[in-house]
Amino acid sequence: MRELTAGDSWTGDHLIEQGLITLPQLDEATQLAESWGASLTDVLLARSWIDPASYYLSLAERFGTRYVSLLKEAPNPEFLREDEVADYSRELTMPWRKENGRLVIATARPGPEVMFFIRQRWGADVSLVVTSKFDILWALQNVFSADYSRRAVFDLAEHDPEMSAQTVFTVGQLVVGWALVTALALGLAFAPIVTLIAINAVMSVFYLGNFLFKAVLIWAGGQAAQQRAREVKAAVRGMRDEDLPIYTVLVPMFREPDVLPILVSALRKLDYPTARLDIKIVLEEGDTETIDAAVALGLEGIFEIIRVPPSQPQTKPKACNYALRFARGEYLVIYDAEDKPEPDQLKKVVAAFREAPDNIGCIQCRLNYYNRNENWLTRLFTLDYSLWFDLMLPGLERLGIPIPLGGTSNHFKMDVLRELRAWDPFNVTEDADLGIRMTQKGYGVRLVDSTTYEEANVSQGNWIRQRSRWIKGYMQTFLVHTRRPIHLVRTIGPLGVLGFVFFIGGTMLSGLLNPVFWALFAFWAVTGTTAFDQIFPPAILYMALFNLLIGNGVLIFLMMLAPFRRKWLELVPYSVTVPWYWALMSVAAWKGAWQLLTRPFYWEKTTHGLSKHTASEVAKALQPARVAAR
Amino acid sequence: MSGPLQSAARGGVLALFLVALAGFMALLLWLGAQGFRSTEALDLWGRALLAAGGQTPLREVVTAYPPAPILVMAGAAGLAPMLGAAAPWFPVALLAATLVLAWHATLRDAGLGRGARLLAVLLLALNPLFLRALAGGVEPMLLAWGVWMLAYGMFNMRLKSRVNDIILVAAALVLLGASGPFGLVIVLAALPFLALIVLPDLLVQSVSGSYLVILFPLLFSGLGFLFVNWIFTGDPLHFLVAPQGWPPAAPAGLRQAGLALVGVVLMSPLSIWAVLRARRLAGLQSGAVAALGMPVAVIGLGWATGTLPGPALAASLGCGLAAASAAVVASFRRLQPVVMPALLFTLVAGAAIVFADRSAATLRWRAAAQGHKVAAPAPEMAALGRALRGKHDILFSAADAPAAVAERGSAAGIVGQHAEAFQLAAQTHRLTARVLVVRSAQSVRGADGLGRAFPRLFTAGAPGYRLIYDGPDWRVYQSDLEARP
Structure with missing residues (x-):
């Protein structure tokens, strides 16, 4: 105090x-x-x-x-x-x-x-x-808005064009793609069976590698030392407020007035001296409904509202790049509008940064959901997120594989973020891309045992929109970082490349391929046809069978393990329904792939505030303010 | 750990692995040179040779129970051209050496110093019960792996609550279930003890969730196995036709079961100590009760179902328990001093059990270990194998005598019952192969495939063929054309 x-x-x-x-x-x-x-x-x-x-x-x-x-x-x-x-x-x-x-x-x-x-x-x-x-x-925003706005869009593309997704496909990638398609067409024309067997073999090996890689990740993630968590906790206990640095909190929002009270309440609960917080609510200039809601809540006292001038692409990373110009913290974190970070998160991150080697440029906190038991989708989404943040990312960290950052609660050293020219506004999963870029530039990412709770999507349509953007962003990230394969191997190492290919590439490719193989299997199971026998010679048949049985079994089992760390075992039985979730993922993957070709920079907006929990969260969030007002 | 230290540590681990592998290989080859081979291992190797040689269709291999040993050995048989005579021993030694490596890793994680953990690993690896299991072939080694994983996971689930421990327990149940009928007995015996190793607050949270996560891989792999049987044979229960080793030829008697029971108890001094003394460490105590109760239940259930192997082999389960309990107890720094004496005790106890075991296989093993030549486990199979060496175009229902294929050393040149030529001969009743192998209908197992197609072949032979081997159950006929110079 x-x-x-x-x-x-x-x-x-x-x-x-x-x-x-x-x-x-x-x-x-x-x-x-x-x-x-x-x-x-x-x-x-x-x-x-x-x-x-x-x-x-x-x-x-x-x-x-x-x-x-x-x-x-x-x-x-x-x-x-x-x-x-x-x-x-x-x-x-x-x-x-x-x-x-x-x-x-x-x-x-x-x-x-x-x-x-x-x-x-x-x-x-x-x-x-x-x-x-x-x-x-x-006034500062008005004076510098034009320049900042331009730089928010083009800074990375101008200074490091190879790392920017502004160009979706490079000439080299188009040539390679064209050569592959041509080879495939020639193969199908002149030796269709051999070609199909070759494709089948490649796909089977990919599936095998994909689930084996995930299993290894989970094992490594499970072994991740709890020692650091204990050290960080101890360091937090010994912290004095006057030693804490200025911390910038960026909250990009767009047409989300309803969840604003939740965010405000969560930010006010942060165990960090307010005088050392530089909270910026980043709003699009035309988003008057959210601006009005922010003013009505009296946010201007301790929060700063940054109005982002209209320009294309209208994406979250562009808004963050713009707001970054006004940031004055030593560290910076991004939260989404509906986020509820654990109160001691910022202190834990400061402690973790202080204990980490100098090259650690980012600390990622875990994400999870506060409305996990609302319906089937929120349960599966919670299992998915738990698997990702509680088990897979620690596995990546332990194995030294680049970590694709999660959408929020990634905390940066400000100077590193500025040196890297921040987020790529043309990439719709700018966070994942930044994590890979950081590793390529010699910086590391660490994980800290602190959770930010979010609102899980409750509607399948909304979920598909969100997931299609993620998968499209993964495709962009994959395309950007594979432009220079030798450079990639040199900067992140062979294991890093393997991990990158399976983690980023595997996630999108399995979503795209699954429906094809499900359809083949269903057709075979229903009709008993022998038409596929030729393209499934024994070795491939047994590998495919192994993938079908052991692979899917392992993936379901991994899903069951996901909630163990949080002791949410009531979710375990829902894991057996994950095939339908995979089906939704495939819909999203194909939608993402289509958008990559037609609207690569379009930001598929996720609607927040649909959860029935949101109303009660808003009411809870407003309660202290009402009491105080009385 | 800095770079050079890490490299040195990796180098040390690699050296340990290579020394263990070389040591186990040398021991197995030496025992083999004395004439020791377990009947089951010989049988399995023969089936593996047939599978790798294509004489047994892959669908027969993947639908057979137990799947794990045959798949491991078929892999080794595929490498036989490279490995030569060492091929049947290599997977066994490899499993044993990697198990030693796993023990070493857990003892290192527990904080035991380098010298102490090497000594501990040495005491475990040289335990006569472990060496007895090693000589038993791939199935006992798979069981040793499974029991160690199960015990280590059981101990740690209460203590550390890591997902890795659930994975270990779940994977161990799958491995044991896939290793053979005795492995299934271990799985069944372990089930009640799972309640002791799940954290109480997890059970309160969700009983079904807690059990489902542990048992799902077992259930899923079981259903997967039924599915594989169904798609390849049209009958999901096809594998029940002739499960290998079920029931065993001579079920263990009460005395043997008692000796096995004494053996596993003697192999668990640290678990007993933890049950009696670790009252303040509830997690350790629960794990110890489970790790001690489970093998006792295994012996009881194994005896009741007639699946219990010889006392020494059954008691060799205690090696996994001893290794797991040593690593867990050593993780409590103040308890480290009790680890070494306990392992030394298990070494002595293991030797005592091996000497007390009067079963035929263990007696043969002991004699071979002492440098005495021992007779082949199945003399007729050895003789038949010898008779078939160097021959080709052999019409032989080899699946009925896989040990003979193992004794022959290769499946090349055998025309098995799945081959077109064999089926053609059976349908047309015309014999054109150079060599015919047939079993007597009067033998314990009745006629073999060829004998059923040619009922008089064993007794009367066939025109143009002469008898070149005449055993109690098997005869070999060779074409006169082939016999001519």
Whole structure:
């Protein structure tokens, strides 16, 4: 708990004198400010106990200067430097204009600390005007939006084109693809049986490798040391708030006003001093419904709203790239709108970063669902996620295979993220791509035993939309990183390549191929036809049989193991219904493949807030605010 | 661990593996040179040679019970051209050496120092009961693997709650079930003890979930096996026709069962110690009760069902238990001092059981181990095999005497009952093969395939053929044309 600064104490007294707040409000705000580690003003604004306009007007009066609205009287861009934007944001102070030959500085927090900053940066010969926090933040966004917006889209493509998915297929890939298709066509024309046997053999070997690889991953993941989890826990216990770095939290949202209260509540519960949090809610400029909801919730007190100017592609990574320009933390994390991270997650990550080697650039936390028992789909989705995050990713980490990052709760070192030019806005699974890119650039990814709970999709249509985007993104990622096969082998090693091929390639390819083999099997089982005998010579037949029986058995068994770590064993029986889930996955895979050809950068939006749990979560989230308001 | 240290550790493990493999191979070859081979191993090798040589159709191989030993040995038979005379021993030695490696890995994970774990591994690997199982062939080695995995998983499921331990237990049940009738008995005996190894809060959460996750692989592989039988033979229960080794020729008597029981108990000093003394370590105690109770139940059930092998072979299950309990107990640093004396005790106990076992196979093994020449386990098969060496175009229902194929050393040149030429001869009643092998209808197992097609062949021979081997049950006729220089 942090004591109020002198400036805060003075502000409190001033507001009482002006009659803008009551004494009980001041007492409660002081308590909250101390426990959150936030400034008194931020708490009062967050609680909507003072009107921002009245507060800043009163502040201007107190300092004998005038209040200006930067949105109405825009700053002169000549005086603003792009490389100082993070400082302007942190100090809420920026050069405004020149009047009578003197530089005028606009600030939202006049006081001794800021005066010191102003003198250091611009000297003593300056004038001062008061403005609001959001005037400063939004004025900066207005001034730099065009440049930032362009760079959010093209930075990676311009500086590292080989790593960008802007080009879907390179000329080399098209030539190889064309050569394969031609060879296949010639084979089918002149030696159809041999060609079909060869295809069958390759597919059978792929299936065999795929499930063996998964089994090895689970085994390795299960063996992952619990030692680190204990060390991280111990380090968290020994942490002092004053030693914690500034942490940027990016929350990209698009038309999700309904789940905003859940997110706000979860972020407020974070066990991290609010003064050291740089929370940015990233909204598309035209998304007025979410912007209005954010304003209505009084978020501007401790959260900053970043409005992303409209441009194509309209994707989450582009929005994050844009917001990254305003980030001022040492570390950065991304959360989705409906996320509920465990409160000590940020501290655990800080501890993990401090204990990790220098080349660790990212820490991935586990993801899971809070509405797992809602219906069949949420149960299977929970099993799927548990398998992925609790068993497979630890296996990848242990075997030194590149980790495709999960959609949220990936925590970055800011300098590494900027060096890598952040996310690829043309890739619709920008996180998975970034994980592979990081490894190729010599950085590592670690996992930390902390979970972020999300809302599992409750509707199969919505799930297919979401999964089709993921699979399309995997296809993009696969295409990007296999452009230079030798470079890939050199940077991530043969085992890394094998893991990449099976983990990323295997996930999408099995989804595409499964329906073909299911159809063959069903046709054979129903009709007893001997038409396929020729393309299933004994060796392939027995391998296919092995894959069918042992492979599927192993995959179902692995699904059963998934909930073990969380002791959600009531989900185990549902694992036997996973074939239908695989069928849905195949639908999504084919949809993703089609979109890769027709709309490669289209962001298939997942609708959140459909769960019946969401209403109760929203009600729960709003409860403290109502109590506080009373 | 730094790079050079890691490389040194890997090098050490590889050296251990190679030494173990070479040691086990040398021992098996030496025993073989003394004339020792187990009947079951000989039979299995013969079937494997027939499968690898194509004389037995693959569908017969994949639908046969038990599937694991024949698949392992068929793989080795496929490599026979490279491995030569060592081929039948190689998979057995390989299984034993990798098991030793697994023991070593678990003892290392438990925190035992390098010298101590090498000594522990040596005590386990040189246990006479383990060496007896080694000589028994691939099936006892598969059982040794299965029992060790089961016991290690059982201990750790309560202690560590890792998915790896569930995988071990589940995979062990599959492996045991696929290893033979006695393996199935072990599976059945283990089932009640699963309740002791699942964490109570998991059972409270979901009983069905807890059991399903452990038993699913066993159930799925069982159903898969039925499915394979159904698609290849049209009958899902086809494998029940003639399960190998079921029932055994001479079921164990009460005295033998008692000796086996004493054997497994003596092989479990650490489990007994944990049951009696580890009251503060509930997880260890539960695991120990399960690991001790399970083999006792196995002996009882094995005796009741008539599947119990000889006392020494049955008691060799205790080796897996001893290795598992040693690794688990050693993981508690303050308990490490009890590990070595306990393993030394099991070595002595193992020797005592081997000397107390009066079964014919163990007596032969003991004599061979002491450097005495011993008779072949099936003298007629040995003689028949010798008679067929160097011959080709042999019409022989070899599946009825696989041990003779093993003694012959190869299935090449044999025209088995699945071959077109054999079926043609049976249908047309015309014999054109150079060599005919036939079993007497008066033998315990009755006529063989050829004997059924030619009922008088054994007694009267065939025109143009002369008798070149005349055994109690089998005769070999050779074409006069073939006999001419």
